Amino acid sequence: MAEIVFLGTSCAIPTPERNHPAIYFRYKEHRFLFDCGENVQRQMAIAKLSPMKIERIFITHLHGDHFFGLLGFIQSSYWREREKPLYIYGPKGIGEAVGHIMKLIDKHKPFDIITKEVPGGVVVDDKDFTVSAFPIVHNKPGFGYVFEEKERLHISEAKLRKIGLLPGKEYGLLKEGKEVAWKGKVLRPEDYVTHERGIKFAYTGDTMPCNATVKAAENADLLVHEASFAQDAADRAKEAMHSTARGAGKIAREANVKQLVLTHFSTRYKEKELDKLLQDAQKEFDNVILAKDFMRLEI
Numbered sequence: 001m002a003e004i005v006f007l008g009t010s011c012a013i014p015t016p017e018r019n020h021p022a023i024y025f026r027y028k029e030h031r032f033l034f035d036c037g038e039n040v041q042r043q044m045a046i047a048k049l050s051p052m053k054i055e056r057i058f059i060t061h062l063h064g065d066h067f068f069g070l071l072g073f074i075q076s077s078y079w080r081e082r083e084k085p086l087y088i089y090g091p092k093g094i095g096e097a098v099g100h101i102m103k104l105i106d107k108h109k110p111f112d113i114i115t116k117e118v119p120g121g122v123v124v125d126d127k128d129f130t131v132s133a134f135p136i137v138h139n140k141p142g143f144g145y146v147f148e149e150k151e152r153l154h155i156s157e158a159k160l161r162k163i164g165l166l167p168g169k170e171y172g173l174l175k176e177g178k179e180v181a182w183k184g185k186v187l188r189p190e191d192y193v194t195h196e197r198g199i200k201f202a203y204t205g206d207t208m209p210c211n212a213t214v215k216a217a218e219n220a221d222l223l224v225h226e227a228s229f230a231q232d233a234a235d236r237a238k239e240a241m242h243s244t245a246r247g248a249g250k251i252a253r254e255a256n257v258k259q260l261v262l263t264h265f266s267t268r269y270k271e272k273e274l275d276k277l278l279q280d281a282q283k284e285f286d287n288v289i290l291a292k293d294f295m296r297l298e299i
């Protein structure tokens with residue numbers, strides 16, 4: 001199970017209802033941010049989430065609305081005397097951006113900030129999950145991110161006990177997919193171990209609808225796709241290299257995801273007008289909702 005909290009769902013300009021982009025993500029003891037828009041700390045305070053527990057921040061691209069929150073976030077981490085390291089991932093240039101931030105802030109008690117320019121592919125490989133980056137199509141180079149829980153393995157202890165095999169090293173071997181010799185018989189892993197698919201979450205950041213998202217988000221439990229514009233501004237979306245809601249819906253359908261959440265709405269739409277984005281997306285994909293600041297989802 002993972003929890004997602006939307007901390008900002010506007011585009012370049014914040015509104016009274018919507019802050020700059022940021023998504024809080026919690027899985028087991030891990031806490032991440034995907035994008036880190038300006039004012040993210042206050043959003044976290046309102047949502048009662050601790051910035052000190054964030055271990056990794058994944059920046060999609062270097063447009064200010066997606067990463068200007070890093071300045072305040074890092075400064076406060078010093079003021080709060082953070083001790084645990086902070087990992088920051090992003091496209092080429094993220095190292096330089098963090099370098100500028102470091103020149104501006106007060107640093108009394110040091111802690112490690114590890115910045116990684118991601119080349120794409122797997123960027124974090126933990127025992128329980130991976131986070132990978134896929135290239136987006138926007139007027140600034142960048143990446144969307146996919147969190148994927150590794151397959152969970154269940155070993156049928158009852159079945160093994162029946163043949164007299166108690167938990168021990170043979171259980172480990174079967175879990176590793178190896179055959180085990182037992183009382184003159186060969187035990188095959190497929191007879192005792194079942195694989196359960198883990199959860200999968202994909203976030204695009206800013207992008208035009210593209211095949212890279214379809215591939216990366218394939219069969220995801222949740223796709224958070226930008227939808228800056230409605231269909232009436234399809235030309236504008238193309239020009240600014242953003243997506244329409246309908247374009248995002250099409251990607252969700254092609255990727256066969258379970259649920260689509262639209263975010264990053266242009267301020268040209270008043271709150272009550274956003275329903276038309278939802279209707280546009282529904283022409284392509286049924287299970288879709290509009291993100292709101294502080295909306296929480298579980299997958």
Ligand SMILES: [Zn+2]
Nearest residue numbers: 011012065206
């Ligand atoms: Zn943006």
Ligand SMILES: [Zn+2]
Nearest residue numbers: 061063138206
């Ligand atoms: Zn952008």
